[in-house]
Amino acid sequence: MKINIITLGCSKNTVDSEVIAEKWKEKGYEVVFEDTQKSDIVIINTCGFIQDAKEESINEIFTHIARKQRGEVAKVFVVGCLVQRYKEELQETIPELDGIFNFLELNQFLEEQSFDLLKSEKRALSTPKHYAYLKISEGCDRECSFCAIPLIRGKQVSKPMELIVQEAETLAERGVKELLLIAQDLTYYGIDIYQQRVLAKLMRKLAEVKGLEWIRLHYAYPMGFPYEILEVMNEFSVFCRYLDIPLQHINDSILKSMKRGSNKQQIYKFIETIRNTVPEIALRTTLISGYPTETRKEHHELLEFVKEMRFERLGVFAYSHEEDTASFELGDPVKAKEKNHRVREIMELQESISLQHNQEKIGKVMQVLIDRKEDEFYIGRTEFDSPEVDNLVFVDANTKLNIGEFYPVLIKGAESYDLYGSIV
Numbered sequence: 228m229k230i231n232i233i234t235l236g237c238s239k240n241t242v243d244s245e246v247i248a249e250k251w252k253e254k255g256y257e258v259v260f261e262d263t264q265k266s267d268i269v270i271i272n273t274c275g276f277i278q279d280a281k282e283e284s285i286n287e288i289f290t291h292i293a294r295k296q297r298g299e300v301a302k303v304f305v306v307g308c309l310v311q312r313y314k315e316e317l318q319e320t321i322p323e324l325d326g327i328f329n330f331l332e333l334n335q336f337l338e339e340q341s342f343d344l345l346k347s348e349k350r351a352l353s354t355p356k357h358y359a360y361l362k363i364s365e366g367c368d369r370e371c372s373f374c375a376i377p378l379i380r381g382k383q384v385s386k387p388m389e390l391i392v393q394e395a396e397t398l399a400e401r402g403v404k405e406l407l408l409i410a411q412d413l414t415y416y417g418i419d420i421y422q423q424r425v426l427a428k429l430m431r432k433l434a435e436v437k438g439l440e441w442i443r444l445h446y447a448y449p450m451g452f453p454y455e456i457l458e459v460m461n462e463f464s465v466f467c468r469y470l471d472i473p474l475q476h477i478n479d480s481i482l483k484s485m486k487r488g489s490n491k492q493q494i495y496k497f498i499e500t501i502r503n504t505v506p507e508i509a510l511r512t513t514l515i516s517g518y519p520t521e522t523r524k525e526h527h528e529l530l531e532f533v534k535e536m537r538f539e540r541l542g543v544f545a546y547s548h549e550e551d552t553a554s555f556e557l558g559d560p561v562k563a564k565e566k567n568h569r570v571r572e573i574m575e576l577q578e579s580i581s582l583q584h585n586q587e588k589i590g591k592v593m594q595v596l597i598d599r600k601e602d603e604f605y606i607g608r609t610e611f612d613s614p615e616v617d618n619l620v621f622v623d624a625n626t627k628l629n630i631g632e633f634y635p636v637l638i639k640g641a642e643s644y645d646l647y648g649s650i651v
Contacts, residue, residue: 228267228268229259230259231269232248232353233271233287234260237274238360238445238615239365241360242409243307245350246347247272247333249351250342253349254338269304270304271287271288272306273306274309275307276376304326308379311380312378330380345384346386356401357404358403358596358598361409364384364385364415364416366380366381372554373485373546373547383412387420388432391429392436399438404441404596413446424451427456439465441610443466446471448472449487452497454500457505460505468505468506469509470509470510470511471613474513475514477491478525478529480520485515514542514544514573516544517546518554521569526572530576533577533580538580539584540616540617545569579643581618585641585644586641589640590638593636595607596608598614618644618645620648621645622634636648
């Protein structure tokens with residue numbers, strides 16, 4: 228029997244799918260990821276974070292229900308965040324599904340009573356074998372007004388440090404060279420089980436794992452930030468000079484309404500401290516445009532912030548009006564057309580900033596990790612770029628290169644989100 232697992236949403240879902248895949252492999256099934264060929268069973272790991280993600284999940288479900296009706300697959304199962312939020316609605320509206328399981332029911336689905344999604348030690352990798360995501364905690368204790376994650380994933384639950392290190396060692400033994408640490412909030416790691424923030428301590432232990440060459444940090448919360456992790460980044464070269472910190476906005480009144488626990492002055496100081504402490508660090512941030520209380524004035528304030536900060540990497544979401552969140556009662560007064568217009572304005576500005584950053588790299592030699600080959604180019608990334616979301620480096624294929632290896636590349640050309648170069 229062949230199972231095809233389709234993963235929607237974030238990298239945390241990717242890890243969940245990999246754990247689920249390993250469990251079915253242990254039971255004797257052949258398991259593939261995102262396979263367009265014939266399979267007996269399809270498992271869709273859904274996202275329910277914002278409206279666009281929910282719609283994508285529903286469309287994917289109906290696609291495979293249609294395949295089932297045509298006899299191309301035998302069974303379709305649905306798990307993940309959409310199920311956690313809307314299980315009853317899915318059961319009522321899509322009775323053709325063969326099973327719908329929320330997170331608490333995965334032990335039934337996998338026929339393992341002691342199953343723990345976060346603490347499972349083994350998983351199949353859906354990523355290229357040279358990099359992998361490592362989830363260090365689940366859930367979130369923050370109360371951001373716009374966010375449904377605590378409704379879906381619950382309160383913060385940290386993975387014990389010894390299990391994280393053990394998993395990192397196992398991944399390194401399997402050939403993983405780049406480890407991407409992920410969580411809803413990395414900086415809160417350890418408070419629930421160690422009664423203090425211990426991300427820096429964890430980082431020091433991971434730095435000792437043999438075989439890892441890059442370790443990257445994703446999703447850090449700005450308030451209560453443990454600045455000691457910056458010193459660890461400077462101390463150990465294995466840590467990429469890269470930090471993903473979703474800031475969401477810069478206007479004081481909107482930040483207060485969002486329940487972010489920060490203000491404009493604090494954010495400016497926060498960014499200044501990071502850049503002064505870790506020279507040449509690449510900061511990735513995410514913003515929300517079209518929040519219910521955002522007027523054109525607050526939008527222009529956000530634009531000025533982006534222009535002044537010159538983030539190396541930046542993404543923008545149009546505000547999604549999510550039921551059961553604190554901001555839901557504010558309504559959704561900013562029209563979709565206006566939200567999209569504001570998103571475009573921010574991204575057009577960021578495109579020009581990104582181009583300037585990239586042009587500054589022309590003539591420099593940069594270490595590049597090769598991810599794949601396409602046509603006449605090898606495609607890789609620098610330490611300042613995470614898979615799927617950041618810039619790419621296109622390397623001339625005149626010399627044979629090995630996928631998953633590091634090479635010094637002379638940067639010869641630049642576009643807004645891509646660099647071009649050749650092996651030194």
